[in-house]
Amino acid sequence: MTLCASNAVAQIAAEGTIRGYVKDEQGGVLPGVTLTATTPARSTAFTARTDAEGFYRLINLPPGIYTIVSELAGFSRFERTGLEVRAELNIQVDITMKLGSVTESIQVSGETPMLEVQKTVQAVNISGDFQRSLPLSSRREWSDSLALTPGIMSRSTDQFGGDVYFLRGTENENHVIQIDGGDVGSFEQNWPGFFARLNTEAISDTQVKTAGVDAASPLAVGMVVNIATPSGTNRLKGSTAAVYTAKAWNGDNNPGGTPVAARVFQPDVAVGGPIARDRAWFFASMRYTDRTVGVSRDATLLGNLTALVANFQPFDNKGHLKYYFVKGTTQFSSNHQMYVYLQRDVNAEDSSFQVDGGNFEVSAPGGSAYVARLTSVWGSTMTTRFLAGYNTKGLNPSFSVFENHLGTGGPSRPVHQTAFASAGIVQGSGRIAVLDNIASRNITPASKLTFSADMTYFHAGGWAGSHEIQVGTYLQPRLKAQNTIYYSGDGFALEEMVLRDPANPAAGTIPFHRRFYSAPTEDSQRLLAHDNAVYLQDSWKPATRLTITGGLRLDWVKNTNQIYDLVTLDDFIVGPRIGGTYILTADQKDVLHTSWGRVGDVPNSAYLDPTSPGGTTGGGTSKLALRDEYSTRLDGVFDRVLLTPAASRTNPNLRTDPDRRWPFVDEFIAGYRRQLPGQVSLDVSFLRRNYKHRPALVEVNGIYDIGVFRGYKDESLNDIFLLTDNQWSSFVYQGVELTATKRTTKAQLITTYTRAWQHIDGTWQPNDPASFIQPTAFSNDRGLGTIRGAGTNSLSGTADTRNPMWEKHQFRTGLTYAAPWGVQVGTSLSIQSGPYSGPIVTRLTAPDPRFGPPTVTLSNGRVVSNPLATAIRFAYGDRGEGQIKAPNLRIVNLRLGRNFVFGTRRFEAAFDTFNLLNAGTDQQFLNGGNQLYSSNYARRPDGSFLGVNRQPPRSGQLTVRYVF
Numbered sequence: 009m010t011l012c013a014s015n016a017v018a019q020i021a022a023e024g025t026i027r028g029y030v031k032d033e034q035g036g037v038l039p040g041v042t043l044t045a046t047t048p049a050r051s052t053a054f055t056a057r058t059d060a061e062g063f064y065r066l067i068n069l070p071p072g073i074y075t076i077v078s079e080l081a082g083f084s085r086f087e088r089t090g091l092e093v094r095a096e097l098n099i100q101v102d103i104t105m106k107l108g109s110v111t112e113s114i115q116v117s118g119e120t121p122m123l124e125v126q127k128t129v130q131a132v133n134i135s136g137d138f139q140r141s142l143p144l145s146s147r148r149e150w151s152d153s154l155a156l157t158p159g160i161m162s163r164s165t166d167q168f169g170g171d172v173y174f175l176r177g178t179e180n181e182n183h184v185i186q187i188d189g190g191d192v193g194s195f196e197q198n199w200p201g202f203f204a205r206l207n208t209e210a211i212s213d214t215q216v217k218t219a220g221v222d223a224a225s226p227l228a229v230g231m232v233v234n235i236a237t238p239s240g241t242n243r244l245k246g247s248t249a250a251v252y253t254a255k256a257w258n259g260d261n262n263p264g265g266t267p268v269a270a271r272v273f274q275p276d277v278a279v280g281g282p283i284a285r286d287r288a289w290f291f292a293s294m295r296y297t298d299r300t301v302g303v304s305r306d307a308t309l310l311g312n313l314t315a316l317v318a319n320f321q322p323f324d325n326k327g328h329l330k331y332y333f334v335k336g337t338t339q340f341s342s343n344h345q346m347y348v349y350l351q352r353d354v355n356a357e358d359s360s361f362q363v364d365g366g367n368f369e370v371s372a373p374g375g376s377a378y379v380a381r382l383t384s385v386w387g388s389t390m391t392t393r394f395l396a397g398y399n400t401k402g403l404n405p406s407f408s409v410f411e412n413h414l415g416t417g418g419p420s421r422p423v424h425q426t427a428f429a430s431a432g433i434v435q436g437s438g439r440i441a442v443l444d445n446i447a448s449r450n451i452t453p454a455s456k457l458t459f460s461a462d463m464t465y466f467h468a469g470g471w472a473g474s475h476e477i478q479v480g481t482y483l484q485p486r487l488k489a490q491n492t493i494y495y496s497g498d499g500f501a502l503e504e505m506v507l508r509d510p511a512n513p514a515a516g517t518i519p520f521h522r523r524f525y526s527a528p529t530e531d532s533q534r535l536l537a538h539d540n541a542v543y544l545q546d547s548w549k550p551a552t553r554l555t556i557t558g559g560l561r562l563d564w565v566k567n568t569n570q571i572y573d574l575v576t577l578d579d580f581i582v583g584p585r586i587g588g589t590y591i592l593t594a595d596q597k598d599v600l601h602t603s604w605g606r607v608g609d610v611p612n613s614a615y616l617d618p619t620s621p622g623g624t625t626g627g628g629t630s631k632l633a634l635r636d637e638y639s640t641r642l643d644g645v646f647d648r649v650l651l652t653p654a655a656s657r658t659n660p661n662l663r664t665d666p667d668r669r670w671p672f673v674d675e676f677i678a679g680y681r682r683q684l685p686g687q688v689s690l691d692v693s694f695l696r697r698n699y700k701h702r703p704a705l706v707e708v709n710g711i712y713d714i715g716v717f718r719g720y721k722d723e724s725l726n727d728i729f730l731l732t733d734n735q736w737s738s739f740v741y742q743g744v745e746l747t748a749t750k751r752t753t754k755a756q757l758i759t760t761y762t763r764a765w766q767h768i769d770g771t772w773q774p775n776d777p778a779s780f781i782q783p784t785a786f787s788n789d790r791g792l793g794t795i796r797g798a799g800t801n802s803l804s805g806t807a808d809t810r811n812p813m814w815e816k817h818q819f820r821t822g823l824t825y826a827a828p829w830g831v832q833v834g835t836s837l838s839i840q841s842g843p844y845s846g847p848i849v850t851r852l853t854a855p856d857p858r859f860g861p862p863t864v865t866l867s868n869g870r871v872v873s874n875p876l877a878t879a880i881r882f883a884y885g886d887r888g889e890g891q892i893k894a895p896n897l898r899i900v901n902l903r904l905g906r907n908f909v910f911g912t913r914r915f916e917a918a919f920d921t922f923n924l925l926n927a928g929t930d931q932q933f934l935n936g937g938n939q940l941y942s943s944n945y946a947r948r949p950d951g952s953f954l955g956v957n958r959q960p961p962r963s964g965q966l967t968v969r970y971v972f
Contacts, residue, residue: 023236024093026066028102030058030078037062038105041080047072047093049212051242051286052339059388061468067391068345068383069093071135071213071236076101084108092120092751094133095213095236100596122689122749123596123681127547127557128587128603130219130677130693132157132747136211138756141824141834143901143920145171146253146270146965147299150208150235151201156822157216157231158745158760159695161815161840163897163931164268164959173200174813175218175230176697177741177766179796181612182230188237188335190379191226192351194401195487195537196454196613200233203373203401205353207295209247209278210333212236219695220603220677223543223559223585224462224480227608229673229699238280239337239347240289246279249969255300259962261928264307266322268960271300288338297329304958305362306930312440315513316423317365325367327357343385351377356409362956363422363935365443372409375400375454389467395460402454407494415445419497419522423513425943427506427520427642428851430880432862432873433650434520434638435805436504438936438944440513447501447523449494452533454613457486473550482541487567489613491533493630499525506642510943518644526633526654537567537577539611545585553591560584563608565670567616571631572660576617576731579670581608587677597683602676609671618703618798619662619731631655648863650873652726661725663708665732669701671797688750697741698769701733702797707775710875715780716860717874723866729800737770739792755825762818767888768792777875778802778882781859787886790814790893791844802847805880808887809846809938812931817841817896824903832918834903842894842929845938845946847887852879883940892938892946895953897931900924905967916969926962930955 030041041058049072058064066076071094078086083105091101099121106114134153144152147170154173155162162171172180181197185204194203217225217232225232251274258269280291302324305313313320335349354374360367377399384392404410421443424436462480495501501524505517545559561583567576587603609615633654637646655661679693709728711718720726743764750757767789772779778786781803793799793808801807817840824834855862859876866872884890905918934956936942948954 023068023070024096025069025098026074026076026091026093026101027064027098028100029062030064030103030105031062032083033104033106038080038083041078041105044077045069045074047074049241050239051282051289052342055342057388059468063468063474065388065466067385070239071095078103078105080105082107084112084114087113087115089115090120094135095215095234096131097133097215119685119687121596121683122687123599123683127222128220128589128601128677129217129222130158131215131217132749132758134214134216135756136208136213138822138824139211139214140208140969141756141832141903142822142836143834143903143922144822144836146251146272146920146922146960146963148208148251148274149201150206150211150214153214154200154216154231154233155838156758156760156820157218158747159218159743159762161813161818163812164957170201172812173231176695176743176764177699177739177792177795177813178230179794179813181614182228182610182795184226184228184230184232184610186232186234187351187377188347188349188379189234189381189395190349190377190397191456191458192377192399192401193456194373194375194399194454195456195489195611196402196452198610198612199373200231205329205331205374206235206333206351207276207278207293207331209249209276210237210291210293212238219675220587220605221607222557223545223561223583224478224482226482226610227539227541227563227581228610229607229671230610237333237335237349238291239335240280240282240291242282242285242289244279244281245972246277247969247971248275248277249967250275251965251967253963253965257964259926261923261926261961262304262306262958265310266302266305268304268958269302270960270963272965273298283336286339288336291335293333295329295331297327299329300324300326303360303362304956306956306958309362309440309956312423312513313365316441316443316517320365323360323367325358325360327355329355329357344382346380346382348380354405358413361442363439363442365441366415368413368415368442368446370409370413372404373401375402375405377401389465391464393460393462395458397458398455400453400455402489403452404450405453407449407451410449415496417496418444419500419503420445420447421503421505423505423507423517425507425510426941428879428941429640429862430851430855431875431878432648433636434640434642436506437939437942438934440943443505445496447496451492451494452490454489455486456484459483459485473548476547477545479544480542482543484539484611487535487537487539487611489533489535493530493532495525495528495530499528501525518639518642520639520642522637522646524635525630530630530632531571532631533613533617534570535567535613535617536570537565537611537613537616539563539565554588556588557603558586565608565611569617569662572657572662574660574662574664576664577668577670578666579668581670581672582606583608583672599681600679601681602678604674604676607673607675609673614796615671615703617731618705618796619729631661651870653724655725659724661728663728663730665730668731669733671699671701671703671733674698674700686750687752688748691745691747693745695741695743695745699739699741699795701735702739702795704732704734704773705729705798705800706732706773707800710775712775712780715858715876717864717876718860719864719866720872723868723870726872734773734797736773737768739766739795740769741766753826755823757821757823759821760819764816765789766792766814772802776800776802777878780876781856781878782882785882785886788847788888790888790891791846793846801875803849803878803880803882805849805939806935807847809933811843811846815841815843830907830909832903832905832907832916836899836901838897838899840897842896842931845892845933848883848890848892848938848940849880850883851939851941852881855879892953894931894933894946894955895929897929897959898925898927899959912972914971916967916971918967920965920967921962922965923960923962928958928961930958932957
C-alpha cells in the first residue's frame, strides 16, 4: 500500500512513470545517458535517454517491480533494483554515475520513493496482491478495498449484501470507475462494485483519487477509481482460486430474528500469455458466484411478517453471477503500444428488503464495456494517448429478469402500524411490512460512448524552470438512458394498510390509501446527453524545491428529455485548479502541499433529469394521470378522491431554467507528507468542500397568499416543477485526515482516521412548505440529507433522512504479514460513527388553520391537497438539534494461511473469519425512525436504538489459490 499523488500532469491510463536526474560524482549533469527499465510483469523493456539537463523520463510503465540500468561511455554501468511502480504513480529516482568502464557494474538497492513531491492530488494505491490477502468481506469484490480509502464512509446494503461507499458527503453514485483508463461506470449510476464487477485475479493495482484531481480527470465530486489489469507476457502464467462459506459457518447476531448469514461458492480463473512472442499478448479472467445471503430481520419485523403473511417462511436473497474480462495488448514498436479489452458483468440477483413479505425484488445491474487505447512516445519530450470506449451498463435489461418475482400480480400492500390525516390526505407512520407485491418495476438500459486524446510536452529548461504541459480532450458525445416502469395490478399499484390494533398485527389490517395509474406501463425516461471537454494544464518547477501546478478544464454538458423534447441542462462548466508543493528537506521526504479547485459532478442521468421516476435513485413524478383514494376515517371506506391530471407533451408538469448550472464542488486542501524508514509514509491533511448548485425542483404552480395556499395557477395540472440548480443553500464538509501506509516484501499496511464536521449554508428554497411554517428552523449540522437534491418539501416527515455520508469519525486498518515458514497473517479493523437520523419531526393533533383548509376546491371543481395544511413539524428549534445517532459500527476480520512454493508455482490456503467479535450493529434507520409519533422511532423508551440492516454475523471462509 502506498500513499501517493500522481506526478504526471495527467494519467487517465493505469501506468506510472520513473523520472529523475543523472549526474556524475561532482554533481554535473550527464546528457545522453541511456536508461532501460525491465520488470517480470512485462516481456518488453522500456528505454529513455537523458536530455541536455540530465533529466530522463521512463513513462507508460505498467505496475510492477522494476530494475533500471543506466549506461554511458566512460562511466561504470549503474543498476538500481527493487523500484516499485504503481498505477498512476510517478516516482523520482536520481542517479549518480561513477567514472569507469561500461563493463564494470555498480548495483544499488534501496527504498522506493513513496511521496509525490510535485502534485497535490490525494490518492491511495491498493495492489491486487494486497486486496487478495486481506480479509475484507466474504464477497471478495474488488470494491471491498475502497473501505480503506481516507475520507470514505461505508455500510452494507439493505438488500443483497456488499457495501456502498460515500466520500466526504457525496452519494454512492458520484464516482468514476475506470479499468485501464476506460470508463466502465454506468450513465444510470456509478455504484462501485454494482455496475462494474471484476474478478480480483484480474487486478494488478488500483488507484483511488479522492481530492485534488487534475484537469484531465473525468468530472466527479466523488472518487476517481482506476483499476490496472495484467497484460500477459512471453510466458504462460495464470491462477485459479476459489472461496467457500457454508451456511453453518455463520454465527447469529440477531436473536429471535434472521441474520445476514451467507453461503458462498466462488471460483476464479485467470490466464495470460503470448499471442505473438515479443509482439502481442493476451490476458483473460472469469468469475462464477453462487451466493445466498440472509435478509436481516429483527424479532419484531419477523413477528410482524409471521402475523401478516399466511404461512410465512423466512427467505434469503440468492444469486448466480458470472463476470468476464478479456484483454489483448500489442507492441507495434518500442514507442507505440495498443490494448483492447472486453469486460462483461450483467447478472440478476435477488434484492428483497427486510420488510418484504415475499421474494418480490430482483436486480440485474451491469452490461458490457469495450475499450481500446493507443499510446505513443515521440522522442524524449512528447507523448500522446488516444482512447475509445463504449459501455452498456444499465439496470434490468428486460422484463424477463423479474420472472418468479412478481408476487400475486396485484397491488403492493405496505402495512403501517398507525396512520393519520395531514394536508388533506392520510399517510402512514412507517412501513412495518410489505405484502403481496411491490408497486412497480423498472427496465433501465443505459449506454456511454467515450473518446479521449491528450498530448504531453516536457520542457526541461528555460521559461523560468521546467514545465510539463498537457493539452487534451475528453469527449462523451452520447450518454443515453431510458426507463420504463411497469406498474403492478394493471395500474392499481398501491393499497396502503393500517393495523386494526396497533399492538396486535394478527388482528388484521384496514386499507386507507389506494393509488391507480392511468396505464400499466410508463415510458418515464428517455435522456440523450453529452459531456465534451477540453483541458490545459502545466506542472511548473521554478525552483528546486517548489512546484506549482495549474490547470483549466472546460466541459460542455447538455441533456435532452426526449419524451418532452425538452433541454433540461445546457451548461458550460469552468473548472480551474491551482496548487503547489514545497520540499522541506534535501532527501525529498518532507513535503508540504496545498491546492484549490472547482470540480464538476459526474454526468449522471438522475442528476441531469431528477424529475424522471424510477431508476436506481428513485424520485421524480409520474407523467400519467393518478387517482388517489383515501379513507379519512380509517374505516376502509374511501371517502376522499384526489385526481392528478396527466402531463401531456404540450403541457408538461416540468419547466426548465435556461440558466440552470451543473453542480460542482469548491475544494481546498492543505497537508504535510513524510516518508519514514522502512517504507512507511504519513499524511496529515485538512480538506474543505462546498457542494454548490445541486439539482433543485421548485414548485411554481401553487398560489401562496401571505402563507396561505389558495390553489393552482394552471388548474389543468397540480404541481409544476421548475428544474433548476439550488442557488439558496449548499452543503459544507470539513475534515482532518491522517493516513499511514507501509509496503515491504514482508508487510503491507494502511491505517486511516477521519474526523469530519458538516453543516448546511443558506436558506429554504422557494415554496418549500417549511419556509412558510417554520422559517427559523433551517440550520443543520448533523444529518444533512443527500446531495442528490431535488427535494420539494422539507416537512414531508421523511426529508433529509438519508445520511450514511454524514458521519463524524472513521478509523480503519488493513494489515498483511508474511511470517516464517510461509505462514500468512492478515487483519482488517473498521470503526466508524453511526449515521444521523435527519431532522426529528413531531405531529400536531390537527393542521393549523392559519395556512388554509386541508383541501382546496379549484374553480373547475377539482379537489386538491393543501401542502401547507400538514400536521408535521420539526420537533426542535432547528433541523440539527435532537437528531439521533445510530450506534458505532465495529468490524474485526482475521486471516490465517499458509503458502507452499514449488519453483515458479505457488499454492495458497487460508481461512478467514469475518466479524470476529460477532458484533450486531444496526446500520440504518427504519422508515419513520426520525418521527416521534412513529412506532419505528429510533429511540426506544429505554434509550436503546431501534434500527434495521444489522451487520453480517461472524462467519468463516476457506480460500484456496494456485498460481502458475
